[in-house]
Amino acid sequence: MTAHNRKLTQITFSLDGTEYQAQVKSWTLNNNTDDAEIFYVFEPGEEFAEEADASWSLDLTMYADWRAGGIGDFLMSHDETDVAVVLDHHPDIVGEHVRWSGTVHLKAPNVGGDVRTTEEIDTTLTFVGKPTYARIG
Amino acid sequence: MSAAADALDALFVALEGVDGLRVVRGIGLQVDPPAVVIPPPNLTWSAMGDDPTDATFSVGLLVVNNDRITEQLLYWQPLVVAALQTVDNAVVTTAALGSWPAGGGTDLPAYLITTEVGLL
Numbered sequence: 001m002t003a004h005n006r007k008l009t010q011i012t013f014s015l016d017g018t019e020y021q022a023q024v025k026s027w028t029l030n031n032n033t034d035d036a037e038i039f040y041v042f043e044p045g046e047e048f049a050e051e052a053d054a055s056w057s058l059d060l061t062m063y064a065d066w067r068a069g070g071i072g073d074f075l076m077s078h079d080e081t082d083v084a085v086v087l088d089h090h091p092d093i094v095g096e097h098v099r100w101s102g103t104v105h106l107k108a109p110n111v112g113g114d115v116r117t118t119e120e121i122d123t124t125l126t127f128v129g130k131p132t133y134a135r136i137g
Numbered sequence: 138m139s140a141a142a143d144a145l146d147a148l149f150v151a152l153e154g155v156d157g158l159r160v161v162r163g164i165g166l167q168v169d170p171p172a173v174v175i176p177p178p179n180l181t182w183s184a185m186g187d188d189p190t191d192a193t194f195s196v197g198l199l200v201v202n203n204d205r206i207t208e209q210l211l212y213w214q215p216l217v218v219a220a221l222q223t224v225d226n227a228v229v230t231t232a233a234l235g236s237w238p239a240g241g242g243t244d245l246p247a248y249l250i251t252t253e254v255g256l257l
Contacts, residue, residue, distance in 0.1 A: 002140050002184075002186065002188040002189075002190065002256050002257060003184035003185070003186065003188075003190055004257060005184070005190055005191075005226070005255045005256075005257070006226060006255060007226050007227070007228045007253070007255050009222075009228055
């Protein structure tokens, strides 16, 4: 039996309602939440776990776009603000289309690169709280 | 059929939808360009089990050897790539300039289009 596997080929990714997936070269949704803490007591079997506070982030590598409203312009002009984010994963595959949505706190990105290379923007979007996960279809 | 054979068949079916392009299902046959040929894929096993997880095809896009090689290749390339990427779990990664034996001792100019298919 072959392991079920998928190429990463399609997403939709929006910030504040504007889609930017055409600029995205690489993405990783990180769960940075600490491990739960286990508390032990003097009665075997009665130990309990206390979950850590949620901490999520979205790493993005994008081709830079400095036109008005382009991703570079958007990130710079929304520095240190909260915006809505929606990321649809495998939107083209029925039965595997899932979505993460929530609010991210934007930080203006680093800008630049080596001479004669294609300009890219590497940035990390920090989620305010935990993204909402949903199965779409 | 194996998953790799299914993937090969799916690529052929997709390419048969490109109007005006001959799809050659076989190796070493006389080819009348513009045409596509697909030799056996390279296979990768990267999961537990006996079945491969990935097949990498080098899809040959062959055109007539004349003074319009560039125009022909650049005309057919986007049509072929679009068709290949309609196949489930297939991605095109590169198109390298090359040649292909077209029968009768002649070689035809070609794009060799690397197409990776995750086998399901």
